[in-house]
Amino acid sequence: MRALRRRRLLAGLTLEAGVPLALLALWWTWSTRAGLVFFPPLPDILRSFRETWLAAPASKEVLPSLGRLAVGYATAVLAGVGLGTLLGCSEAARRSADPIVQFLRGIPPPALLPFGILVFGIGDPMKVLMIALVCLWPVLLNTIDGVGGVDPTLRETSRVYGLPLGTRLAYVILPAASPQIVAGARTGLSLAIIMMVISEMVASTNGIGYSILEAQQTFRIPDMWAGILVLGVLGYLLNGLFVLLERRLLRWHRGARAREGV
Amino acid sequence: MLGVLSLLEALTRTGVLPASDFPPPSLTLVTLGQQLATAGFWNAVGQTLAGWASGLALAAVLAASLGMVIGASDLAYRAIRVPLEFLRPIPSVALIPLAILLYGTGFTSKLFLVVFASFWPLFVQVLYGMRDIDPLAMDTARSFGLRRLERVRHVILPSTLPYLATGLRISSAVALILAVTAELVIGSPGLGKEIDVARVGGDGRLMYALIVATGVLGWSINAVFSRVERRLLHWHPSQRADGGAR
């Protein structure tokens, strides 16, 4: 019996490792053989990846992009949580803010970009501001929801024991709202990446988005694909980072939810 | 809401916010009203919606069929799990230059981008739905001798429908984003393109009016799909007040 299970486990692992490898090998051979301009051989792409993106010139493109993303995102999260907490504490404030925020949230990020260019020009500040603007809404909305939805029993416990505001915020309100806030931050992250890329494609002279588009326009196809790969890796890493953070921050939430199901 | 608008109105008219960059909301609304009467506006709306709708529909069909087939088989699911984790986080906007290469600057590029972006959330949700099917329900159905098609109708579909609804809510928003992005960056016909044209032409009022229109579009799409999702999920144990992103 144990031998069977071990065989199954081995088979499963082989599958999970083998399939991606097989797909890569497939891509390698097909792209090398097919000789299509638009789908260059994988080795060329990888070479371009290594030379253009991992080497020194990379810092000229990758770092500015990441910098703008980081500053914009951090600003949005801080502002969203701060403002959201304030609004979430008052029922009246929530109700009056809701329609405005809901509407602003519905504007797709690309529609806002021309506004940004018109009013703020095409420099770094505009990009950071735009990134912050688009990811503000999900964070804000979710924070308002989370803070407003804190369990009444928890609130009463705070009142009974006379917890001061600072303690209440740090130990009761914000932790209670954190599952919602994290969900909002997750949505915000993907919007931030979108805005980062398109702002660089439309109004920039550096950055990952800019480079990919430029590579396409000057017909350096392997470089274009390498850039796409970079964005893919970036997306993967950021997502993974987020999952790790979420796992740590919300361990209690999973435990408590599991308990409720009992 | 009215308070904010009147504040904006006051600020822009008194010149605190420069009028060239920030036209008063009243004028923006007037311009919007005027636009609603022009054919060109509705043309643009139609083009945006056409790309959005066809892309979303195509993605839904692909995601549902692939999702059901793969989700039904443990083996297939395990096989694609790792590649999926790598492909999913790729920002669809990264493929804009590829779209230009392959399809130029017309409707097809937009469609390509919308389909690619909308596919993943839908696919993942259908997979979750398939994996979440109560094995007891399946066994009961089989023991009653239900044929495959009937099993699909009575067990699989009701179980996966809520997940599909969630996927549609997410994807409908993503699809709109990519549609407008394609219009803005590539220049495919639609609202995104019109907004930029207005900006380049220096017509700030028109630009804002169109942005508001796009916002209304986005908001209504979200409202519709959220309602559908809520309806379909209200009985489902996964529907909880906490931890749900809006």
Add this chain to the structure above:
Amino acid sequence: MRHHPPLLELVGLGKTFGEGPGATQAIAELTFSVQEGELVSVVGPSGCGKTTMLRCVAGLLAPSSGEVRLRGRTVVGPPPEMAFVFQDYSRSLMPWLSVRDNVELPLRHKSRLSRRERRSLVEDAVSSVGLGRFLDRYPWQLSGGMQQRVAIARALAYQPEILLMDEPFASVDAQARADLEDLVLQVQGAYGVTILFVTHDIDEAVYLSDRVVVLTRPPTTVQETVSVELPRPRDQVSTKELPEFARLRAHVFRGIKRQMEVDQGEGAEGHRARLAGHLEASGSTGTPP
């Protein structure tokens, strides 16, 4: 004859929900007092506003008439000398804090204490409820009975003068309930804290208390106060075997049953439903007793 003033006094306490024709008078007029060191239970028919009363006493709800006095001072908001144990323990403990941190939370702003003093208070309280080994666990890792113990430990560490308990063992399984009842007795003996205990379980009320206050159905008043002269220390088996226990129990039971019969004749269902609606609207957390 007691000649020191009571610790807690309810003077003509009344609570009406809503206004105009739809108004429901949950509590008409409650007057009784609790002496220092006493354990007083409050029982009554379903819907008689026991929880409402307790929340008024706690300062969580403002009375419509009359007042609550703690050491002679009128209660307008949750007083610092008072701790409260809720019926729904799972929602009153913070799931993101360990047992230790949960118990320590109310002490953080008591500036008179040094960190070491706080820690030892916490550890003592948690040990006294028998959970010394679980200091670093999380509430959701514990059973229902254990969670309620944590809530009790939290109340104890706070060193209140008076402890209010709102049907604390209603949501706990029978075996744990017996253990928890004994814990209350033990803790009261050790800490000397005054306890006002609301319950629907008559056996529990008689077993634990020095006095049992029996309430009428709404509009609620005090029907009678029964003095429980059973010997201490009490025991789940021997005390309950005493004929006096049975007599007290029957007496209280009959009192409540008589009211419920009057209940059935007068459509109190509708009254109770309205009351429940008002309680929900005012943000009451417990289910109406």
